[in-house]
Amino acid sequence: MDFTDPIMLTPDPSIPRRKSAWLLAVMFVIALTAGPHLHAEEKGPNPGAIHVPAGSRMELVNVDAADVGTLYERLTGKSVEISPDTSRLEVTLIVPGPLTNSDAARLLENQLFLQGFRFKPLEAGIVKLAKGRGQWAQPPKAAMPPDPHPVAKPGNVMVPDEGEWALLNFTSLDCSLLYHALTGNRVLLSPQVVGVEITIRRQGPLTNSEAATHIEEALLAEGVQLKEYAPGEWAMIPTADFETLQARKPPAGPPAAKNPSVRVRRVPRNADP
Structure with missing residues (x-):
C-alpha cells in the first residue's frame, strides 16, 4: 500500500471526530507494542540461538567464498564483502552439534584461519573476507548448555x-x-x-x-x-x-621392477672383462 496516496491522507467527514481520536489512540498503542519487535529484528540474529541441534552436524563441503559470506551474514548479522583473492577458496567444515549461532560463526572463522583467510573488520557491522593472518577465535567463558547425548567417559x-x-x-x-x-x-x-x-x-x-x-x-x-x-x-x-x-611415499604409478640379487661389476679400462 502506498502511504503517499492523497486519498489515504484525506479525512472521511462521515466519521465523527471522537471516533477518529479513538482510532488514533489505538494506532498509537499498536506502534508502541510493535516498536520493540522492530528494534529486536534490527539487532540481527541471537548469538545464543541454536543453529545446529544435538544429534545433527554442521556440514559444509567445498563451499566457495560467496556462500561462506552468506552463511556468516546469517549467523552474525554482519555484512560481508568478498575480496578477489578468495576466488579459489573452498571450505569444508563438518562438526557435530549442538552449536549456537555464535559457536558456528567462531568455528567458521577458525577454519578460515587454518586456510590462511580471515574476516577483516572494516567498520561497524561490516567485514571483508580476504587472505590474511588472523588468530584462533577463543570460545566464550560461559559454558554451552549440556549435550543431551553426552560423550562417553574416557575410562569407559x-x-x-x-x-x-x-x-x-x-x-x-x-x-x-x-x-x-x-x-x-x-x-x-x-x-x-x-x-x-x-x-x-x-x-x-x-x-x-x-x-x-x-x-x-x-x-x-x-x-x-x-x-x-x-x-x-x-x-x-x-x-x-x-x-x-x-x-x-611411493609414486602413484606402479614401481619399477628391481632384482635385488643383481649387482653391477665395474670393469676397469684396458682390462679384459
Whole structure:
C-alpha cells in the first residue's frame, strides 16, 4: 500500500471526530507494542540461538567464498564483502552439534584461519573476507548448555576383551568425527591433511582414552598431529616433517621392477672383462 496516496491522507467527514481520536489512540498503542519487535529484528540474529541441534552436524563441503559470506551474514548479522583473492577458496567444515549461532560463526572463522583467510573488520557491522593472518577465535567463558547425548567417559570400555578394533583406510575427516565421539573435542582440518588415511588394528579391551591415543599415534606416523587451540577445540595439522614424509611415499604409478640379487661389476679400462 502506498502511504503517499492523497486519498489515504484525506479525512472521511462521515466519521465523527471522537471516533477518529479513538482510532488514533489505538494506532498509537499498536506502534508502541510493535516498536520493540522492530528494534529486536534490527539487532540481527541471537548469538545464543541454536543453529545446529544435538544429534545433527554442521556440514559444509567445498563451499566457495560467496556462500561462506552468506552463511556468516546469517549467523552474525554482519555484512560481508568478498575480496578477489578468495576466488579459489573452498571450505569444508563438518562438526557435530549442538552449536549456537555464535559457536558456528567462531568455528567458521577458525577454519578460515587454518586456510590462511580471515574476516577483516572494516567498520561497524561490516567485514571483508580476504587472505590474511588472523588468530584462533577463543570460545566464550560461559559454558554451552549440556549435550543431551553426552560423550562417553574416557575410562569407559569401548572394545571388550574378545573384540577387535579395526579402522581400515580411515580418512582424516573420519578420524576427526570419531575423535570427537571418543573425547568430546571438536576437530577442524587443515587443508594439507585432507586425504590422509590411517589403518589401525587393535585387540580389546580398549577404553575410549586408549582408542583416542591410537588415533593420535597413527596420524603422527603419517605426519599429522592433533593440536589443542582452545578447551574442547582442536585442529588436525601437519607436523614439521609432514612434507618430508609425503616425499617418501611411493609414486602413484606402479614401481619399477628391481632384482635385488643383481649387482653391477665395474670393469676397469684396458682390462679384459
